Amino acid sequence: MNISTRFPVAVHTLILLSISQPGTATSDMIASSVNTNPVVIRRITGMLGRAGLVEARAGIAGARLKKPLAEITLLEVYKAVNAVGEGGLFAVHESPNPNCEVGRNIQAAMNPIFISAQRAMEQILEQTTVADVAGDISQLEGIVLPDFFAPISR
């Protein structure tokens, strides 16, 4: 499995909110840029709102940023939209056999590794702000990229 697209969509949304004139970035407009349904956008702005990153009120067109993009790290966005569920990035197999030497210790032995692996990933996200991503977009604008739509490879 992979991490929810809510995360990149939320970043996309925040950038649109920052570069749009107040009141113009409606969920309809954002949805057409993201290429999804307006309700999906509202769900995400709702989560961003509960995390204190934006302020959106019923009836008022367009959400408002509560912080400049330079003060919003990707990690904050990732956590705001609950990009990885409860229990962390790695799942563990529940209730292994306590009568087996391996079964009764495997979780305690692996948990620290899972935690540090997840933390290493999140630290990268913490080092980048949404403003950095927006800056990259400015730089990219007008430049032809040969592998523009290339999927993430490992």
Added chain:
Amino acid sequence: MNISTRFPVAVHTLILLSISQPGTATSDMIASSVNTNPVVIRRITGMLGRAGLVEARAGIAGARLKKPLAEITLLEVYKAVNAVGEGGLFAVHESPNPNCEVGRNIQAAMNPIFISAQRAMEQILEQTTVADVAGDISQLEGIVLPDFFAPISR
């Protein structure tokens, strides 16, 4: 979402294979230590076999390790069981609007960050071998852990 339990189950399985007398670690026996169904174990040993980590043949009880645990990194196991699917750890929202300045660049701007975040996580897994986990289990054995079954917290 989170990473498949196939990963910890595969590590569990490899450790059992290494400490068991040849021919005794059947999928039934492993399943009872993991607390799952034997077919689930066979699915995983099949993937480990295709990755060259174990050798399992129909009719012969118990798979055989093809490498000592000290030469198997957690990253190899993680890749063997396809712990994160195709396209990488992070999903991207497909086909954003190419007529929007943000839409047509968001993927190119975020991909490098996604790749390095994923790589940071995988590097942690690469630094640990299955033998390290088995060693931790030996050390833990007999020691009472207060939060033994504590879930991963973030």
Added chain:
DNA sequence: GTCTAATGTAACTACAATGGTTTCACGATA
């Protein structure tokens, strides 16, 4: 005050991945 537009939210659907289960053919060995 009324109308329009936009949001928040609930409910439903389709889809994919996971993990559990049953079943059966086939190989190995006593």
Added chain:
DNA sequence: TATCGTGAAACCATTGTAGTTACATTAGAC
């Protein structure tokens, strides 16, 4: 030959995601 174990297919329940419809509520324009 009988038994045991594996490989593989098929099926199912559960879960998370994303898309969609529908509707109540609110703000602002007229």
